[in-house]
Amino acid sequence: MQQLTEIRWHARAGQGAVTAAKVVAETALAADQYLQAMPEYGPERMGAPIKAFTRISSDPIEIHCNIENPDIVIVLDDSLLDIVDVAEGLTDDGVIIINTCTPPEQVRTAISIPATARIACVDATGIALDTIKRDIPNTPMVGALIKVAGVIDMDTFKGLLAKNLAKKFGQEMIDANWASVDRAYEEVTVA
Numbered sequence: 001m002q003q004l005t006e007i008r009w010h011a012r013a014g015q016g017a018v019t020a021a022k023v024v025a026e027t028a029l030a031a032d033q034y035l036q037a038m039p040e041y042g043p044e045r046m047g048a049p050i051k052a053f054t055r056i057s058s059d060p061i062e063i064h065c066n067i068e069n070p071d072i073v074i075v076l077d078d079s080l081l082d083i084v085d086v087a088e089g090l091t092d093d094g095v096i097i098i099n100t101c102t103p104p105e106q107v108r109t110a111i112s113i114p115a116t117a118r119i120a121c122v123d124a125t126g127i128a129l130d131t132i133k134r135d136i137p138n139t140p141m142v143g144a145l146i147k148v149a150g151v152i153d154m155d156t157f158k159g160l161l162a163k164n165l166a167k168k169f170g171q172e173m174i175d176a177n178w179a180s181v182d183r184a185y186e187e188v189t190v191a
Contacts (some may be wrong), residue, residue, distance in 0.1 A: 002059060003058040004015065004055065004056070004057040004058075004059075004061070005055070005056045005057070005071050005143075005151050006049060006053070006054075006055050006069070006070045006071050006072070006151075007021070007024070007053065007054040007055075007056075007070060007072040007074065007151075008050060008052075008053055008067045008070040008072070008073050008074070008075075009021050009052040009054070009071065009072060009073075009074045009075075009076070010028060010047075010049070010050075010051055010073065010074070010075045010076065010077075010080050010084060010086045011050055011052070011075070011076035011077055011138075012049060012050065012076070012078075012080070013033050013045060013046050013047060013048045013050050013075045013130070013176045014046045014047065014049045014119050015040075015050075015076045015077060015135075015136060015137060015138060016053045016136045016137070016138030016139070017039075017050060017051075017052045017074075017076050017137065017138060018050070018137070019040040019108070019164075020074075020138035020139060020141060020142055021037045021038075021052035022029075022054075022101070023037070023142070023157070023160055023161060023164060023168075024037070024054050024056075024142060024145070024151075024152055024157070025037035025054050025055075025056065026160050027152040027153065027156050027160055028056040028151070028152055029159065030094045030156050030159075031153060031156060033056050033057060033058060034056070034057045034058070034060050034061050035054070035057070035061070035103055035112070036054065036061055037053070037055075037056040038052065038053050039051070039052045039053075040052065040053070040066060040101040040155055040187070041098070049080055049083065049084055050140040051066070052065055053055075053067045055067070057154075064181075067089075067098055068089045069089040069090070069091055070089060070090060070091065070094060071091050071093075071094050071095070071149075072094060072095050072097065072145070072149050072151070073086055073087060073090055073094065073095075073096040073097070074096075074097045074137070074141055074145060075096065075097070075098040075099060075100075076099050076124065076137050076138060076141055077099060077137075078098055078099060078100035078102070081098070081107075081110065081111055085112075086111070087111055087113040087117075089114060090113055090114060090117055091114070092114040092116050092117065093114075093117065093191075094113075094114070094117045095117060095118040095119070095120060095148055095149060096111075096117065096118075096119050096120070097115060097120040097121075097122070097141065097144050097145060097148055097149075097176045097188070098119065099122065099123070099124040099125055099140075099141060100121050100122075100123070100135045101120060101123050101126070101152070102119075103121060103189065103191075104119040104120060104152030104165075104189055104190060104191035105191050107119050107121060108191060109174070113167065113172075117175070117190050118148070118190055118191065119190070120148045120188050120189065120190045120191075121143070121146060121188070121189055122140065122144040122184050122187055122189070123144075123157070123187065124140035124141045124144065124184055125137045126129045126139035127180050127183045127184055127187070128180055130174065130183075131176045131177070131179045131180040131183065132161055132177055132180055133176070133178040139161065139177045139180045139181055139184075140144075140180040140181065140183065140184035142157060142181060142184075143167045143180065143181035143182065143183070143185040143188075144184045144185065144188040146185060147184075147185045147186075147188050148179075148188060149188060151156075154181070154185070157181070158178055158181065161174070161177055161181070163172045164179075165177060176188075
């Protein structure tokens with residue numbers, strides 16, 4: 001039986017959702033999984049709402065379209081909750097992971113999701129500003145994803161993250177990103 005996990009990412013351009021979708025997919029590839037990672041852009045300007053998609057499967061993936069019924073939704077900017085139906089199509093047993101300081105119970109009353117779906121919240125922006133000194137919440141959001149959904153391995157992800165960051169940055173930035181992943185893993189709350 002095929003184990004297919006579909007992840008839809010919601011963010012604003014410049015927050016790193018497309019990069020995170022790709023690195024999560026690369027992590028799955030390193031674990032001998034099949035993958036897809038693709039962006040969907042609207043107006044190509046900094047701050048514009050964007051979507052990205054990741055599929056991970058134990059068997060070859062034969063569908064090639066955007067994800068309509070995600071198992072996991074990741075929201076990198078909670079201001080999108082007022083303008084985008086981020087939970088659209090979320091499976092009944094799905095999970096939505098949101099970058100927000102608002103507790104999951106309070107978010108549940110503000111958005112429409114299946115009663116059996118879970119909501120996870122983490123202050124990824126605060127973590128990113130504290131650790132990497134930049135308002136790019138993608139790396140902490142992956143830490144929350146690993147804790148909540150367990151779809152990829154933490155050590156494998158950190159290894160690929162280091163490899164990707166080493167192309168542009170030194171060890172200090174790699175360590176800061178690892179710290180952001182660890183903090184989000186520890187600080188995410190689920191309801």
